[in-house]
Each structure stands twice: as structure tokens, then as C-alpha cells.
Amino acid sequence: MKEILLLKDGEIVLKGMNRRQFEDALKKNIRIALQPVGRFEITSAQSTICVRPLGEDVDFDEACDRVGRVFGIVSYSRAALCESKTMDAVMETAPVYLEKQLRAAKTFKVEAKRSDKKFPLKSPEICRELGGRLLGCFPHLRVDVHDPDVTVYVEIRDFGAYVHADPIRGAGGIPVGTGGKAAILISGGIDSPVAAYMMAKRGLRLTAIHFASPPYTSQRAEDKVVRLLQKVSLYTGPLKMITVPFTAIQEKLRDGCPEELFTIIMRRLMMEMSQRIARDYGCSALITGESLGQVASQTIGALNCTDEAADMVVFRPLIGMDKQEIINIAYKIDTYETSIEPYEDCCTVFTPRHPRTKPILKFVKEAQERANFAPLIEEALQNLKITPINPEI
């Protein structure tokens, strides 16, 4: 049986962005998401996007999974295309295609949409005929028009007739790319992949920046970040990971700054360097996985000091969330198990015993200036490594 996907897109939340632009971006993202699965025809009509496989050997389960992670889709239905656009074909297809759902249900109803007005039966007639047929095929079923276990949808459209059961919830949000570009500061931890997911959901196209301090941090730690980003890229689409060589800067920090200010100065340096990289990659915002009060560098005082190092807007989507709430999303996007693999991050190298939770900006800046990081920053920015990230196949 030939199957297709019918997608309902979201609200156009951005003023000035018209439906056409929104839909074009969404279709492009769907095409990219489905590229590794096979060839598809993607069309839109009557506020529904239709995805049809071109060819027989397409893994349709995989296609549904991938479409379920594309932002901008409120819900999607997996539907069977009837052999012909006739009531006979509809009557034949529905009980076979929906057998599993109908056997598991106690009650059902039929809803028909007839956008092709040339179809000989009107919607109430389609419902009545198919309803009767399904009751004949599945005698345990009852009709309940108010609160059925399963709704059987029949849609008669220009290009054909198809049937499906209740739609599945999509990823929601806004199509990636329609909101601009931002750089996510990514560690190997639990939080930053979740932050990436949340901001991509608001329509941002991401570039990832990772600070590495070999040999204090290992190649395996960096590989773990690549694997995390591969998982995230199922939602964000392909992206670039920029690895910043941070060793010399951290050594200078250790040797030239007061211990209790290590963390705060390090965070400021990360922001300053990230902002420069972000600009070079056309990004106009930074994203971090910080959450208020989680650690010493995430107090109001510390965040004020950190923010001062960059003028670009910094998005912190996790700022008001509890760890458990963050973990729940990490589970949902399947990054949790990878995040808890025990590899070191540059933030855990040379950690002070007593970090300042209320750093005074003036002293922090003085200490930072005395150490003169400028030449090392320039050198690091000359030696960035770029790794293209694609969703795992």
C-alpha cells in the first residue's frame, strides 16, 4: 500500500513573515531531513504539506521519525493513498490500513473532507458508507461521534483519496532559519544540547562553538561533543562545529590570574571569543546552557560579569529551569545518555577551590587586563578547527 505524509504547519508567529516564506523554509528543511532516507516529492496545498515517496524502497518509519523532528510542524498524519479516487477504493483501503488501530479501539467515528467537489458523494454520505463498512468488518466497534477512541479520516483531494487515523503531534516551533542565526556554546554536558534544541525550535539556524584544552581535555571528549551535535542536528539540520584551541589561554589564566577569579575570567574570555567567531559566521546572538544558581558562575553577579564581555544578545533558554526539567528534555531529544559519559570539559580544568559567586566587575577586568590575553586570543582564532555535522544515518 502506498503511504504518504500529510503535515499541518504551525502558526505564522512572526509579523511580516508571510505564509509562503514560512512554507518554503519548512519544505526546504523537510527535504534536508529526508535526504538520507530517499527521494520524496514535497508539495503544499490547502494549508497541508504533502510528502510522497518517489520509489518503492523508502523506509517510511524512518521518514516519519525524521519529519517528527522538523520544527514548524504542529502535527502529521501517516496516510494510505487509495488505488483510485472512488468510494470503492476508500472502502477497500480503510479497513486494511487501519486494522491495528481499529482492533485496539472500542469506539470510532469517520470524518470526511472533500476538497475535490467533483467527487460524487458528499462528506456525510462518505462517513455513513464507510462507517457502515467498518462496523461490518469490526463487529466489536461502536460509533461515538463525541469522544471516539479512533477517528478515521477520509480526504478527497485533487491528486487522490486517502485515509488515515488521528494525527501525531509534531515538533512544533518555527522552521529553523526563519529567525536568523546564532552560535551555541556547546560543552559535553547535559545543558547546552538542550539549549541548542530550544533555540532552534524558535527558528534559529545554529553554529556550534566548542572550547577544547588538550591534553587536559581528550580527543574523546571532543568526539563526544560531535556525537551530541549529531543528535541535536536531527532537529537543527546540518551545522558546523568550530573547535577553539583553549589550552594556552587556560594556562595563562592559571599562571597569571587570582585563583578565585579563574572561572569568571574564563567565562568572559569564552564569550568574547565566541562573539568574534559568531560574527564571522553571520550569527547575531550567542546561546548558552546556563541556569540561574546551578553553579558559582551562574549567579546574578557572575552572569552580569560574563555578559559584559560581549555586546551581542545572549540567549539562555534554561535560565529558569530545574535540573530535572532540563534532564527530561535531554531524554526526549536522546542526548542524556551521551551527555553523562564521563569525559572532562575545559570548564573543569583548573577549577578554583573557592570561586567568587559575587565577583566585582572592576577587579575582574583589572585582573584580566593585567594578564593580557590579547595575543593568545588572536592566535587561537587563527587556529579554529571546523567540523561539519550531519544527522547520524
Ligand code: ATP
Ligand atoms: P553543560 O551541561 O551544558 O556543560 P553546565 O551546567 O555544566 O552546562 P558550565 O560548565 O558552567 O555549566 O557551562 C555553562 C555553559 O557554558 C554551558 O551550558 C555552555 O553553553 C558553555 N560551555 C561550557 N563549557 C564549554 C565548552 N567547553 N565549550 C563551549 N561552551 C561551553
Ligand code: MG
Ligand atoms: Mg559543562
